[in-house]
Amino acid sequence: MFVKICGLREERHVETCLEERVDAIGFVLTPSPRFVAPERARHLVNLVDDAALTVGVFRDETVDEIERLAEAAGVGAVQVHGQRTRAELAKLTRPDRKLIRAVSFDDPSIEENWGEDMLLVDAPHPGSGQAWDYASMAASLTRRDGTYSVETGEGPARRWILAGGLTPENVAAAIEAANPWGVDVSSGVEASPGVKSSQLIREFMAAAR
Numbered sequence: 001m002f003v004k005i006c007g008l009r010e011e012r013h014v015e016t017c018l019e020e021r022v023d024a025i026g027f028v029l030t031p032s033p034r035f036v037a038p039e040r041a042r043h044l045v046n047l048v049d050d051a052a053l054t055v056g057v058f059r060d061e062t063v064d065e066i067e068r069l070a071e072a073a074g075v076g077a078v079q080v081h082g083q084r085t086r087a088e089l090a091k092l093t094r095p096d097r098k099l100i101r102a103v104s105f106d107d108p109s110i111e112e113n114w115g116e117d118m119l120l121v122d123a124p125h126p127g128s129g130q131a132w133d134y135a136s137m138a139a140s141l142t143r144r145d146g147t148y149s150v151e152t153g154e155g156p157a158r159r160w161i162l163a164g165g166l167t168p169e170n171v172a173a174a175i176e177a178a179n180p181w182g183v184d185v186s187s188g189v190e191a192s193p194g195v196k197s198s199q200l201i202r203e204f205m206a207a208a209r
């Protein structure tokens with residue numbers, strides 16, 4: 001199970017993620033209680049080195065702004081939220097960087113492949129800690145995504161990441177219900193808004209794995 005922990009701001013929490021062998025670490029480069037300036041993100045990215053995928057998270061920025069901020073932070077992937085077009089996604093595609101397209105679970109484009117490396121299926125308000133009916137997504141992807149069946153395992157597996165309201169307490173049941181390729185968490189491993197908890201990161205990793 002691929003696990004991404006999002007919204008890191010402090011060295012000690014990055015170190016916990018590395019100790020726990022987290023697969024991807026997200027740095028929020030868009031306005032948020034979890035915002036980190038690109039220079040600060042670069043420092044944290046350097047701590048990670050190649051031990052995990054480093055992800056710059058964006059919402060309303062233009063393609064040019066995303067390119068500039070991602071370059072400044074030195075991240076290995078960009079995660080784009082907000083109303084996006086296929087043309088924008090195409091412009092953000094680079095061989096040396098992963099592309100994560102983030103959509104709300106009720107977005108009709110969920111069944112379409114826009115060339116992203118990973119599709120992050122989230123609550124309508126990213127980073128809100130809002131849970132949703134994860135089981136509905138398994139049924140939905142199975143029914144509508146002609147390229148892959150989670151029931152039979154036929155076809156190339158789509159790399160989709162379940163997000164939104166996950167916690168150490170509910171992540172195992174959510175994985176069971178939705179059968180995602182990966183999971184992502186932010187609020188659920190925080191002691192208070194924007195402040196991560198090493199203890200909760202460890203509990204989340206144990207439960208997800």
Ligand SMILES: O=C(O)c1ccccc1NCC(=O)[C@H](O)[C@H](O)COP(=O)(O)O
Binds near residue numbers: 005026028057127
């Ligand atoms: O986390 C934020 O503050 C944020 C702000 C703007 C755009 C995206 C943001 N986060 C993206 C993530 O990958 C979160 O981990 C994901 O939305 C799940 O959040 P949560 O429900 O808090 O676990």
